[in-house]
Each structure stands twice: as C-alpha cells, then as structure tokens.
Amino acid sequence: MTKIKAVFSDIDGTLINSNHVITEKTKLAVQKATNLGIPFVLVSARMPSGILPLQKELEINSPIICYSGSLVIDCRSNTTILSKSLPPENVIGIYETVKSKFSNIQINIYSHDQWVVENPQDEWVVQEQDITGAQPTQANLKTFINTNSEVHKILCMGPAEQIEQLEEVLKKDNTALTIYKSKDTYLEIMSGDASKSKAIQQIISHYNLKKEEIMAIGDNFNDIDMLKFAGLGIAMGNAPDEVKKYANQVTSSNDEEGLSLSLAENVIS
16 A cells, blocks of 8 residues: 555544544544654634644644635645635625525634624524634624625534525525535535645645545545545544445544544554
C-alpha cells in the first residue's frame, strides 16, 4: 500500500464522540501521526471558531477546511487559501423563501468567521452553540445579506419534516448550489464550486502530495466526495450504509475509537 503522507478528518461524528469530545486515545494517535511529520487536517462544515479550539486541543497547526470546502485557512499565517462564497441573489432568494414559507425554521448566515442570527436565544441556535462552542452575532439578516457579499454558508435548522420540504423547494430553484442535510434537522447550503475534495486538492498541492498518498475519514454524506478522492477513504462505523459504499475501509464508530484505530492501522503502525 502507498505510504500515507497526510490525513484529512471530518469532525462531527468522526473526530469527536457522541458527547462532542475528543478522547485521550484519539488525541494521542493524532499526535503520534504529526510527530512523524504527517499533517492532520480538520475538514468540517463548521466555521473557523468551531474548529480552531480543536486544533489547539490536538496541538496541531495544519490548514483548516471550513464550511465543507468553502473556506480554507492557513493557520500558521492566518491567511485565506481559498474562499468560495454564495451568489448574493441566491442568498436573498433563500432567505425570502424560508421567511415566507417556513416560519418554524431558523436561518443562519456564515461569512468568514461570523455566524449571524436574528435570535440568539432560539433553541436551535443555543443547541448549535453548545455543540460547536462558537458564538453567534445578532443582526437583521436581510440587512447583513445586502451589505456582505461573501456568505460562505447558510444553515437552516428546524423540524425534520419541514427541513425535508425546504430541501426539495430549494433544490428546484438553486440547481447550481450544493444543498444537503447534515442531519434530519439541519440543511446546509454552499456554493456549487465548493467541496471538501476541491479544498483538499488545494492543500495537497501546497504540500506537493499526490491524492494516492492521503487518507480521508468521515461519517456523513458530505464526506463522500473526499472519501472517493483520497487514495484511502475510510468511513466511520456510525456512517450510513450509503456512505460506506464509497469507502475503501470501514472502521469502528466514533464512540468506539474508530479514528484512532484507523490511524494506528494505516498511518502510525
């Protein structure tokens, strides 16, 4: 097997367990890999503030891939490597659709390291804050959209049935965008030009690596493209069966040290 020279890891459902923490065994495995000179890169739909504390906890300083590939940041120099924003007309159209037809859905706007909401006390916002540790900013969303050209992600949160209906409506009117459910109650919307695999390509070009030399590991539908792209794609045991079909290997779940087991078997053995 080709020697793995870089690892790209999803966060939620992969790096962290069901209690939203990184276990000591996982930390140790990541540190062993980085001590061997193998970059460990976090890849997530999260905003930078939801990723950087995990970087610090793992004691790594690799680039980070935010918003599922819409924003890539070099943490050493704090510079932007890649930025793919949503077309403003799509952003305002989605906002108007949600506000007029889906009153129980909470809409969130993300721009660089800003998470903008209209009601920080909303239960969905509080739940997301508890999971990611990021802090929302309160603003009139329509005003924010009209004055900020770079929106990297829209997150809609609400009851599963309404999220499913919203997904169907938005996919009809926004065919050039990437729209997917990260869970039954979360709908994520990003530029159609952004993907985890495209962001990874930017980083491996920087490290002068081939895709055959990288390992990607994840647990959800938005991880499929990077599992297919990597020389070694690994699905977590807690991943849906459809995701597992695209992986070279399936490891244990995120509550059974699946990531650390994969690193031990493929990277630090």
